Amino acid sequence: MASSYAAIGAVLPFFLLAVDAVLDLSGSPAAVPPSTGLLSIKDACKQTAELYDLCMATLSPDRSSLTANAAGLTRAAILAVQKNASETATYLSSIDEDDNVNKTAQLQQCLEDCGERYEAAVEQLTDATMALDMGAYNESQTLVAAGQAEVKLRQRGCQDVPEHRSILMARNTEVDRLCSIALAIAKLIRW
Numbered sequence: 001m002a003s004s005y006a007a008i009g010a011v012l013p014f015f016l017l018a019v020d021a022v023l024d025l026s027g028s029p030a031a032v033p034p035s036t037g038l039l040s041i042k043d044a045c046k047q048t049a050e051l052y053d054l055c056m057a058t059l060s061p062d063r064s065s066l067t068a069n070a071a072g073l074t075r076a077a078i079l080a081v082q083k084n085a086s087e088t089a090t091y092l093s094s095i096d097e098d099d100n101v102n103k104t105a106q107l108q109q110c111l112e113d114c115g116e117r118y119e120a121a122v123e124q125l126t127d128a129t130m131a132l133d134m135g136a137y138n139e140s141q142t143l144v145a146a147g148q149a150e151v152k153l154r155q156r157g158c159q160d161v162p163e164h165r166s167i168l169m170a171r172n173t174e175v176d177r178l179c180s181i182a183l184a185i186a187k188l189i190r191w
Contacts, residue, residue: 070188148179
């Protein structure tokens with residue numbers, strides 16, 4: 001009987017280390033690597049419903065993502081959103097600074113507000129990529145959703161500017177859709 005207690009005593013520290021690797025001290029699950037199963041872009045994009053064609057067009061040029069795990073495809077999608085949002089921020093800045101464009105005070109304010117919102121969205125998407133790389137999948141999804149919310153707030157904030165529709169509507173819609181794609185693919189990550 002004493003030898004079985006000794007065996008338990010010898011194994012117990014290793015068991016506790018294994019449990020600690022899965023649970024942090026508060027008892028909540030820690031980040032566990034995603035499943036290593038590979039996923040094709042086609043299968044991942046099927047999760048995006050009506051955005052399938054945009055998903056395929058966005059992810060297909062990235063050769064590293066032709067077949068990857070869900071985290072890798074999510075990363076490629078987030079980087080695509082980040083690039084698009086960054087280009088939109090640059091575009092807004094160029095219009096704002098262009099003295100040859102006739103701007104009303106309302107449009108000027110809209111461009112400034114939009115620029116700030118897009119810069120915040122780019123920052124959140126950059127943080128989302130870093131969180132994903134560290135295995136903080138829920139945080140990554142939250143940051144993508146926050147970036148998407150910035151774009152939607154921007155959209156509402158400039159609705160009354162007539163020039164807004166022709167200048168910014170298509171760009172806002174695309175960033176919003178790309179965020180939706182990244183979030184849909186992120187749901188495929190298995191812990």
